[in-house]
Amino acid sequence: MNRIAITLFSALLIVPVNAFAESMMSDAPANAEVYFVQPSDGATVEGTFKVVFGLRNMGVAPAGVEKAGTGHHHLLIDTEVPSDLSKPLPATDQIKHFGGGQTETEITLQPGEHTLRLLLGNYAHVPHSQPVVSEQITITVE
Numbered sequence: 422m423n424r425i426a427i428t429l430f431s432a433l434l435i436v437p438v439n440a441f442a443e444s445m446m447s448d449a450p451a452n453a454e455v456y457f458v459q460p461s462d463g464a465t466v467e468g469t470f471k472v473v474f475g476l477r478n479m480g481v482a483p484a485g486v487e488k489a490g491t492g493h494h495h496l497l498i499d500t501e502v503p504s505d506l507s508k509p510l511p512a513t514d515q516i517k518h519f520g521g522g523q524t525e526t527e528i529t530l531q532p533g534e535h536t537l538r539l540l541l542g543n544y545a546h547v548p549h550s551q552p553v554v555s556e557q558i559t560i561t562v563e
Contacts, residue, residue, distance in 0.1 A: 446507060449549035450490060453479045455539045462558035469529040470562075472496065474519075474539055479553065484520030485544055492541035492549065494519040496526070499535055502554055509546040518546065530562045 458473035460466055474494045482491035500515040512518050519526065537560060541553035548554075 445509070445543070445545040445547045446550045447487075447489070447492070447543040447547070449492070449541070449551055449553045450478050451551065453477065453541070453549075453551075453553045455494070455541050455553050455555045457537065457539065457555060457558055460537075460558070460560050462556075463560070464558075465561045465563060468532065468562055469527060471525060471527050472537070473525040474523075476524075476541070479541070481522045481524060482544070483522040484518070484542070484546060487544040492543050492553065493522055494524070495540045495542050495546070496528075497536075497538040497540055498528075498530070502538065502540060502552070506548040506552055510540070510542055510548070518542075520546065532562050534559060534561050536560075 454477040456475040456477075458475045459471060476494075480488070480491040481493060482488050484493055495510050496517040496519070498515050498517065503510065510516055510518070517526070517528070536557050538557045539555040540548055542548055
């Protein structure tokens with residue numbers, strides 16, 4: 422009997438959490454596009470280099486500011502787009518957050534070949550219901 426009660430109680434806790442996560446998702450315009458202004462695909466760069474983010478048909482707003490048609494940048498370094506885009510993006514060495522609304526940064530990478538990709542997140546760091554993600558580019562760090 423206790424096992425059934427615990428299972429039911431757990432289910433009641435999980436449903437609101439999932440509903441809350443889904444409620445944090447935002448819509449993006451169908452024609453929204455995020456891309457790299459700099460560096461370009463195939464570029465060779467120094468160990469520390471500038472990255473400039475581009476965005477079309479949407480605006481940039483800092484994390485925490487819930488405004489339709491906006492988001493903020495996340496830079497994915499040497500990693501794939503996360504499989505579950507219904508949850509806030511984690512902040513890791515491979516997923517850099519620009520929740521202040523930044524549109525450029527300077528990063529340092531070890532010599533070798535690296536991949537970069539941009540993924541727009543909403544006010545809560547959750548990708549939009551139709552993810553706004555750039556093409557992956559490959560760069561070589563000298």
